[in-house]
Every structure is written in structure tokens, then in C-alpha cells.
Amino acid sequence: MSSVLKVSDLHVSVGETPILKGVNLEIGQGEIHALMGPNGSGKSTLAYALAGHPNYSVTGGTIEVDGVNITEMEADERARLGMFLAFQYPVVIPGVKVADFLRHAVTNVRNPDRKEGEGLIGMREFRKELRSRMTELGMDHEFARRYLNDGFSGGEKKRMEILQLAMLQPRFAILDETDSGLDSDAVRVVSEGLARLSGPQMGVLIITHHERLLEFNTPQFTHVMLGGRIVETGDAALANELHSNGYAEVRKRHPQAAAEEAAAEEALA
Amino acid sequence: MSTDAPSSSDIQPGAYQYGFHDSTEFYSFKSRKGLDEEIVSQISAMKQEPEWMRDFRLQSLQIFESRPMPDWGGDLGELDFNDIYYYMKAAAEQGRSWDDVPDDIRKTYDRLGIPEAEKKYLAGVKAQYESEVVYGSLREDLEKQGVIFTDTDSALRDHPELFREYFGTVIPSGDNKFAALNSAVWSGGSFIYVPKGVAIDFPLQAYFRINSQNMGQFERTLIIVDEGASVHYVEGCTAPTYSSDSLHSAVVEIIVKRGARCRYTTIQNWSNNVYNLVTKRAMVMADGLMEWIDGNLGSRLTMKYPAIWLMEPGARGETLSIAFAGESQHQDAGAKMVHCAPNTSSRIISKSISRGGGRSSYRGLVKVQKNAENCRSNVVCDALILDSESRSDTYPYIEVEEENVAIEHEASVSRIAEEQLFYLMSRGMSEAEASAMIVTGFVEPLVKELPMEYAVELNRLIELQMEGSVG
Ligand SMILES: Nc1ncnc2c1ncn2[C@@H]1O[C@H](COP(=O)(O)OP(=O)(O)OP(=O)(O)O)[C@@H](O)[C@H]1O
Ligand SMILES: [Mg+2]
Numbered sequence: 001m002s003s004v005l006k007v008s009d010l011h012v013s014v015g016e017t018p019i020l021k022g023v024n025l026e027i028g029q030g031e032i033h034a035l036m037g038p039n040g041s042g043k044s045t046l047a048y049a050l051a052g053h054p055n056y057s058v059t060g061g062t063i064e065v066d067g068v069n070i071t072e073m074e075a076d077e078r079a080r081l082g083m084f085l086a087f088q089y090p091v092v093i094p095g096v097k098v099a100d101f102l103r104h105a106v107t108n109v110r111n112p113d114r115k116e117g118e119g120l121i122g123m124r125e126f127r128k129e130l131r132s133r134m135t136e137l138g139m140d141h142e143f144a145r146r147y148l149n150d151g152f153s154g155g156e157k158k159r160m161e162i163l164q165l166a167m168l169q170p171r172f173a174i175l176d177e178t179d180s181g182l183d184s185d186a187v188r189v190v191s192e193g194l195a196r197l198s199g200p201q202m203g204v205l206i207i208t209h210h211e212r213l214l215e216f217n218t219p220q221f222t223h224v225m226l227g228g229r230i231v232e233t234g235d236a237a238l239a240n241e242l243h244s245n246g247y248a249e250v251r252k253r254h255p256q257a258a259a260e261e262a263a264a265e266e267a268l269a
Numbered sequence: 270m271s272t273d274a275p276s277s278s279d280i281q282p283g284a285y286q287y288g289f290h291d292s293t294e295f296y297s298f299k300s301r302k303g304l305d306e307e308i309v310s311q312i313s314a315m316k317q318e319p320e321w322m323r324d325f326r327l328q329s330l331q332i333f334e335s336r337p338m339p340d341w342g343g344d345l346g347e348l349d350f351n352d353i354y355y356y357m358k359a360a361a362e363q364g365r366s367w368d369d370v371p372d373d374i375r376k377t378y379d380r381l382g383i384p385e386a387e388k389k390y391l392a393g394v395k396a397q398y399e400s401e402v403v404y405g406s407l408r409e410d411l412e413k414q415g416v417i418f419t420d421t422d423s424a425l426r427d428h429p430e431l432f433r434e435y436f437g438t439v440i441p442s443g444d445n446k447f448a449a450l451n452s453a454v455w456s457g458g459s460f461i462y463v464p465k466g467v468a469i470d471f472p473l474q475a476y477f478r479i480n481s482q483n484m485g486q487f488e489r490t491l492i493i494v495d496e497g498a499s500v501h502y503v504e505g506c507t508a509p510t511y512s513s514d515s516l517h518s519a520v521v522e523i524i525v526k527r528g529a530r531c532r533y534t535t536i537q538n539w540s541n542n543v544y545n546l547v548t549k550r551a552m553v554m555a556d557g558l559m560e561w562i563d564g565n566l567g568s569r570l571t572m573k574y575p576a577i578w579l580m581e582p583g584a585r586g587e588t589l590s591i592a593f594a595g596e597s598q599h600q601d602a603g604a605k606m607v608h609c610a611p612n613t614s615s616r617i618i619s620k621s622i623s624r625g626g627g628r629s630s631y632r633g634l635v636k637v638q639k640n641a642e643n644c645r646s647n648v649v650c651d652a653l654i655l656d657s658e659s660r661s662d663t664y665p666y667i668e669v670e671e672e673n674v675a676i677e678h679e680a681s682v683s684r685i686a687e688e689q690l691f692y693l694m695s696r697g698m699s700e701a702e703a704s705a706m707i708v709t710g711f712v713e714p715l716v717k718e719l720p721m722e723y724a725v726e727l728n729r730l731i732e733l734q735m736e737g738s739v740g
Contacts, residue, residue, distance in 0.1 A: 076697055094713075101693070
């Protein structure tokens, strides 16, 4: 059976401020979706809410995986169910080696019922797998011994996110601007990497402001977010149109969302 | 660990794994509670000490009685000196093989994994149980080279001149109230002499175990590293969990001679009812190096500031300390560096973790005496606070009487960042695993300085402390 990630009428607030105002989205395994929209429209908020960030509180609506409501689940439970978020701003964890971190993560995600303190996956096979994934992504094996994201360049951090994606093999992957901050060679490596990794087992949501990632990973669906709602959904052609023409036309077509967007910006200023 | 698993009845609930205790019925001697001239004289008589030592003890007792309780550091208000046993002897004699050690006591050390560690990676072991050392060993080749590793009581008997030359020279009885107390009632501890040019390749280890309720343990350690020699000494400490308090008040004196090196690693893991008030000081001569590596876990209150006096040009001192303050614990720990000569250098790295309402304080002193020019000192202290009930303070004191010196001090306090927790949890780690991983990463720069076995041990202890830390 093919899995489905279903978001229905999702409302999310940060503190007292409502950010998402009724998002609907359905992603099937094997599908690629692009999510676009101007800065501040709520794309990262949706990504965090899907991953279960405690500061992004769901005030209405549901998130379901194959009919199971995961709206109240902790982030780790969601990860064990096969959700993955490649962060727009990956977090530095000083003193924790990439390899140790990943071995824990991989163990937990592959054995969702593991109790704390139970054994980790075998060291040798893990190392072997890690090395070959690093090679595929053009990463120096030395990174395995570095502290997680500590002193990494912007591009190195993004690659580390994709390495984690490759190791964790999620059912649903959300990539939040994984292509920004990468030089053009790196964008190609990451794009090709993602194309190789996705395939029929993975549903992908690509949040992006650029074209390159979508060139290698053609979306079947493109969604446009404005003022905390998905206001339009089309195919790859819509992504191309937005890249060439920007969001002016979209705002014209959706005056109410544009007005709310403007009002929210006003409130911030 | 031992195959002889402790039964559930003698392990107290909670994360403290060494909370079991043995019966005290078989003990060969137990002083009455309380402290006065009679008790002190009795301890000295039991040990058949020379007169000078008995006088030294009695004099120290007077100093102890004349000094007020320190009004800084931690809360000592509930420490009742009259409610403590100052001397207890569990075994009639010290064993040279574990078979000679009484069964009940040996089992304790089995559980703590000492005999096994000895076989694998130690050059010598001392095991102290209550007031006396119950087991001692030293690798034969080291003994042949003139290395002495014995308990301090035996050293007084067997090496009287060497002993008297150095004993009490680094920390006189009058140094502070608790040094005076130790000087009055000291018993056991390690005595090490490393002859000129001898480098000991594997660590020497001592293990201190308090077993009885209301027990006071007052070991006295004296280490002399002669010119060009080197040694790494390691001590571990545990005690059972009782409802009333025990007192551990040790004195450690170290002399590092010209070009010699000494590394002293402590991993203390006391139960929550122990007052741990320790005075440690090293004197370092020309081009010598002293390193204190100090891991403080457990105890009700720890007050400990290992000191290094850099006596001659080129002497170096380094202190790395980790403190973990859990529920109802106060770790007041730090370091002192005293630069008495030109071209001396020191470094202090301190990391503390507080959680569950625990409190940790860094208290440190860097002092540069007049004419000690061209000194360098670098102090870094980082605190990690895991929840809003816990607390951390920094008290750095710097006293400089010389102009041409370079002193740096950096301090940082961080709370476990929600973003770090979320990042790790989004990769499948539970909240407990994620915070343990962040804490392990926080202490990693220090832990990697430890030999493998101790690094593993320290990480394991931290994990134990973290267990059940999130609900
Ligand atoms: N933790 C937060 N605290 C306060 N405001 C927040 C927080 N997270 C998001 N917001 C606000 O919510 C709105 C949506 O932000 P979000 O990061 O989701 O936008 P985005 O679409 O990802 O933008 P970008 O394209 O710039 O990445 C913004 O106004 C932002 O300031
Ligand atoms: Mg964003």
C-alpha cells in the first residue's frame, strides 16, 4: 500500500500570533511537490509544524500519515514513523560527532520500538554505509569525525542534511531551502543525490526559491503559499512561471491573502 | 563488572548505582561518635604512631576547634561534627591479594569492577574501605625501580625519613579548618614516591569507599615525583545512600620536582548525603608539570579547588574540571593557580552542568606574585543549565602584583537550547537521549583528555545522572 501524508485545514500559531491559516495538502509516496511563496509566507512554519516543533502550536486541523493522526506526536515519534525535515538553518551540536549522532538516529529510526539503552546498529556495517553515502554526495569522510555542524560552512551544513536524509531513508521528506547557500556544483550534487534517493518509496516536499533543484526533481505539483495559506496548486509549469514573473500576479489573483500578508507585515513593523 | 549481581534489596531506588552497603558487624574497630583529644589519641595509639605524629594530630585538633566554619561556598549549617564516626577499621590487616581481603569487602570492590580493571590497565591499586586501606598492589618491575606506592600509614612506619621530610609541607594544618580536621584524624590515603627519571607508563589507582552511615573518611595522600620522573594517579570514590550524612574530608599534597610530571585524575561519584570537603595542592618546581583532572558527580555539597603553586621558572599547571550538580546537590568547585616565579604558565578549564534544581558554582583564583613576570594564565569556564530550577554561578578571583603578565578569562553560561533538542529529536532521538547527547557533547572536549577507560566511565556516569531527567 502506498503511504499518504495528509494535512487538513491546518492552523498554526507561534506564541499568540497565528501564522498558518488553514493549509490543505496531500502528498503520496513517490510524489514530488514544490512549495513556493514569498518570504515570510509561512513555508518554514509548515515544515516545522509537520516535524513537530514544540513552539509551533497547532490550533486547528490535523496532520495524518496513512490515516493515523500525528498532530499531537513528539518530533521523535514522527521521525520514527518516517518523517524527515532538512532544516533551512541546521543546528550546531558542539562536541557530538557526526558518526555517533547518525548511528543513534539511524538505530532509532530503523527500529522504531527500540527502548532507550538498547544496542545500536553494528559499527562495521554502519561505517561502511555511511562512507558510501558520503562518497555519493561528494563529502570528505573526515566529516564523520567532526562535531555536528560545528564550524561547517553554509553549504556543508546543507550537504549534511542530505546525508542524514540518505541515511534515514524517510517515507516523507521536507526540504526547506536546501538549495540556498550552495554553490552551483553543490546544487548539482545535492539535486542528483535527491533524485537518486527519492523514487517510489519517498514523498518529497521541496521548499525553494530557485529552479535548479526542481530541474533534476521535476515536481508533479507546485503549491504557492501566501499569507499562511496555499492559494494555488499547479504543475511544474507554475513553478517556472513564478521563477520568471515573481509573485505579483499571484497577489493580484488572491487579493484577500495578499491583504492579510500586508496586514501581518504591518503588525511586525 | 562482577557477575555477583547485587540483590534488589540492597540497592536503593534512584539512579545512584553504588548505593548498596554492607553489614558493619564484622568490623575490627569502631571509634565512638564525636571528636575530642581522647578520640584523636586513640586513633594514634591504634596505629602505633611515633610521638611526633600524635602531637601533630593533637595540635591540629586545636587549630580545627579554633577556626570558624567557612561562611562562603556551600551551606554547612547541617554538618554536625559530633554525629560522625572518625575512625573505623573493617579488616584487621591489609591484603596483598584480593583473596586476603574479607569476603564482604571484596564483593564491594568486585561490584565496582576494581580487580578487573587492575588486570587490564593499571600498574598498581589501593583500595580504602572506611578508614583503612584493605588492599594494595604494585607491579613488580616498578617496585624494583624504587617506586613506592603504599598507604600513608604504612609509609609513616616504613619510610619515616622520606615521610617526615614532605608531610604537611604543602598543606600545613593551619591552612583551613578542614585541612586541620584531616590533620587531626587522618587515616589511610596513598603515598607515592617516584624516583628520579622513572616514568610510570600505566596509571596507579586508588579507590575510596565509605560504607557506614555517619562515617567520616579522612584520607591523606602524599605524592612526591622526583626530578624528571612522571606518574598518573587516579582515584575513584563512592558511598552508599543513607538518610543521614557522611563526611569526606581529604588532604592531598603533591611535590613535582624539576622537570617532573604528575597527572592526578579524580572521578568522584558520591551519594547525595556526603559532604565532600577536600584540600588539594601541588607545588611545582622548574619546568615541571602538574595536571589536575577533576570529575565531581554526586555528594550533597562538594567544596574543592585543586591548587597549583608554580614555585620556579618554567613550571606549568593545568586543571580540567567537570562538575555535575543534580537534584539537591551543590557543587562548589574550581581551581587555584599561584604564580610564584617568572615564566610560569597555567590553564584552567571548567565545565559544569546543573539539572533538577542542582546548583554548581565555579570558584577560581589566579594569583601572580610580585616579580613573577612573563606569566601566562588562561581560564575558560562554561556552564550548562538543563532546566529552569537549576542554577550556576561564577566567582573568578584574579590577583596580580606584577605588570608583565598575560591573563585571559572567558566564561559562558548556556541553557540547553530548545532548537538543539528539537533538531536531535527530529532525527528520532527521545528527549532524554537528546539531552544526554547534548550534555555528552558539552563535556567532550574534557573527556577526550582522559584515558579511554575513564572517559567511558565518566560518560556512563553522566548518562546515569541524566536518566529520568525528563518526564
Ligand atoms: N519562532 C518564531 N517566532 C516569531 N515569529 C515567527 C517564528 N517563526 C516564524 N515566525 C513568523 O512567521 C512568519 C512566517 O515565517 P516562515 O519562516 O514560516 O516564512 P517562510 O515562508 O519560510 O519565509 P522564507 O522564504 O524567508 O524562509 C514570519 O512573519 C515570521 O516572522
Ligand atoms: Mg523559510
